[in-house]
Amino acid sequence: MTLHDTAPTPLPLRAPVTLTMAAALNAAIQDAMRDDPTVVLFGEDVGPLGGVFRVTDGLYAEFGESRVSDSPLAESGIVGTAIGMAMYGLRPVVEMQFDAFSYPAFEQIVSHVAKMRNRTRGRIQLPLVIRIPYAGDIGGVEHHSDSSEAYWTATPGLTVVSPSNPADAYSMLREAITSDDPVIFLEPKSRYWAKAELSLPVRTAAMNTAVVLREGTDVTLIAYGPTVKTAVATAELAVAEGLSIEVVDLRSLSPFDDETVGASVRKTSRAAVLHEAAQFGGYGAEVAARLTERNFFHLAAPILRITGFDIPYPSPKLEEYFLPTPDRILAALGTWEWN
């Protein structure tokens, strides 16, 4: 079997079905591959097994060895060869099996994926997607629950996004695959089993924008990926306390949607950013700093970071003490002076 040059057939809107985020991601890759013969998929166990989270289930059977393949077990090799494929007109979608297993590919991502376009003055683009299941709350053993987003967001040249729900998972992955920029696609493992009823191909807001998920007037909670669910739960709890919380789902970590998030913060005048990753030097520091720089005179209180502790990710029995919970978030909001 080989790559063919047939024109893409437009995909009809299908009847609504209930899908998990993992199934929505699977459908996004499947539709992208049906639409564009240059999309290829490879990584560890993505073939007949369908990936350890089954995100690539059935794709090997449909598209065959030439477009869906199990690679040797080497992440630098996976990303490095994806670069060469992208240079030759393919659109590789590769999987790093778990967050912490992406680190062998760090050099390829930071020194080449991020820099190729700039180094070649735009002559060589790398339209590739690096999917990384990330973050915790799944009872994972060591090295299976890292939140490594700040490593990627600190690197110019990378686009870093993270969906929090099945609809965004489908829509954002489709957009990531068609993007001419390389995309780090962070999939929150704890949300893989979240369900939604979707009519595919669903299109949500543009991949590089934040959305206000829930309107509120008193506080803006800024979340992404796994902590969006926590933020919404917090907002629901807060109603009983007479506190109106607005929830912003960032979706795109790089670029950062200053416009949407800034508007929300100016409206509520108070904000807190949530993430699982450690606080020190974390992504929340950037969010707090840039929102403060741009909106200082609209703020009634310092922007809080409510995050994991500055420790390595804990073992399964201890992770509940590490992750930000609605109670911890409400307690943190209570430390502000309210008048």
Added chain:
Amino acid sequence: MPHHCVMSLNVESLVESPLAAPRPLRLIDDTGRAANPDEAGGLVLPDPATLLSLYRRMVVARRFDVQVTALTRQGRLATYPSALGQEACEIAAVAALGPEDWLFPTYRDSMALLTRGVPAEHILASFRGDWHSGYDQNAHRIAPQATPLATQALHAVGLATASKLKRDATVALTLLGDGATSEGDAHEAFNFAAVWQAPVVFVVQNNQFAISVPLDKQMRCRTIADKAIGYGMPGYFVDGNDVAAMYAVTSTAVQNARAGQGPTLIEGLTYRMEAHTNSDDPSRYRDAGDLEIWRRRDPITRLDTYLGEIGALSDAERADIRAEAEDLAADTRECMTRSAPVDPLELFEHVYATPRAALAEQRAFLAVELAEHAAASVAADTAESSTAQSGGTR
């Protein structure tokens, strides 16, 4: 008496290798005579016209390399990693490729770029500090010169695999150094290439030093080419100063890759005659006597002798080639004297295909700063000239 412990990472092997001492494949020996058939390992000597073309390109490339080293010493370039003495590997690799093939070079492979047709000024743009890669990569089918060692080998494997998936005839060739073979990416590239049967050729220029560190501190095996066995691909240990052998092996490897026979690992045994870069001092780590030994194995001298003896290179041709080389050297000097304006606002142009508001803001900030500097400079000039006019009799 207790055994005296010496702080060293070099451990004496308890087992002698069962393998014979390696002998590099060669077609023309150090003295410029046809090598014994047992040294040729079945390789076929290229015809005189091909050898003459290789000779011409080696002479021209060396003149370029020497000229650029001189310009670097004069401060015209920020740095330049010379490959003096490695012309046979550099030129053979390029000569083995077709126009549709891709080359993945390192920072030391400027002679290969020149030989593949990249203008001197575009090669040197990066070493002069204009931009990180100064040539049209797509037009020449040459990836940017890689600095992180062995990383480009994976790109070559990926591109070659894409070519195979598209059923194209394109082959990728990557140049590596001996030190780079210690990197994990070299291992991953060799392994991916073999598993995927990618149409890729690895040419390792074993110049025996990774900056200052000799090869016996990089590896314990006989040759780099031996490693190919472990990956399940053919490996060749070749006299890297014999362009005839390097060309014969490399072009066969390229043809095999194109014919669907997968990757090949080629080790060219050579020597880095110059320092690592202009900021290096080889006298601290290697013996000057070694340089003399390798000078006697010079790739150009030996081919000159061979071609002269078979009557394929006349003094008139030598003079003609020399003139071509001098013309290139003069052009190279001239292009380095021309001012090469850089545009600070271009810094923001190529980072992303999708425009970003934050970068537009930073670009606007820099534009204002540049305009203010320009205005201040005009004001200073005006003030100076009016002072000069008012005080004109001084």
